[in-house]
Amino acid sequence: MRKELSDACQKLKIPVGETNQNLYNGSFTIEGGNFNCAGIVSTSIKSILQKLGIPGDLVRKAAIVSYEAEINVVSYAKKAVVNLTVVPGSVNIEVIDEGPGIPNIELAMQEGWSTADQRIREMGFGAGMGLCNIKNYSDEFHISSEIGKGTHLKMIIQTP
């Protein structure tokens, strides 16, 4: 199992991270504009959490929030780092991107608000639901953004 994970990480060029029973700490990178790779990081996160024995419904929540965040990075940012930290009691996912930033977070959080182009819509996204979905599936959600620098998301999913 450990080898599978390591092979998968090697293939994706991401660090294996430190695993210690139900603890994990690792980072991934997402390349902006690379639509073909959108979803690879969340697929990896899902597989790591499954291997750590996190319950299926919580794995799904974590996979959904990281996937929507990944779609946002691919759609709007230059690149991003995703930090996954699993500690007893919670799964913590941080997405720190280098990008244009969000001028009005309150507006961006409104369902239906979108600046997506045709390419994003063709993928089945861009309807202004991403951040809402992230917020709704997270037990705790923080967002901050600086124009011209980037956006920082933090999602916490509580585990038993």
Add this chain to the structure above:
Amino acid sequence: MKLSDVKDILDAEVIVGEENLDMEVKTAFGADLMSDVLAFAKSGSLLLTGLTNTQVIRTANVLDIAAIILVRAKQPSSETIALARELKIPILTTKYILFETAGRLYAKGIVGCLPKVENTSGRN
């Protein structure tokens, strides 16, 4: 019902997952907007969609969707097929339109993975 029954009801072609036709399915969700699928679809459901790119497979994987039914005779790209094989997600394609596909399955006992959304903002 079994996925093989779904195949027969929809006169569908199996593109990926011929070996998974024994799988039991009870519920379904239909949409072309993946954010809606992420918001509402439940694990173990069929996903009825007209979208054929790799994000459909990623979305299905994230949610543990049982199988993807492509409607309106849509054919997936080779990248989509390869990813579905890798992640072991069956893909069937049917010539029926989305409405007919849903109706034919519903008539045989498949129900929506949720009957309606809870409130006006569409949150579950």
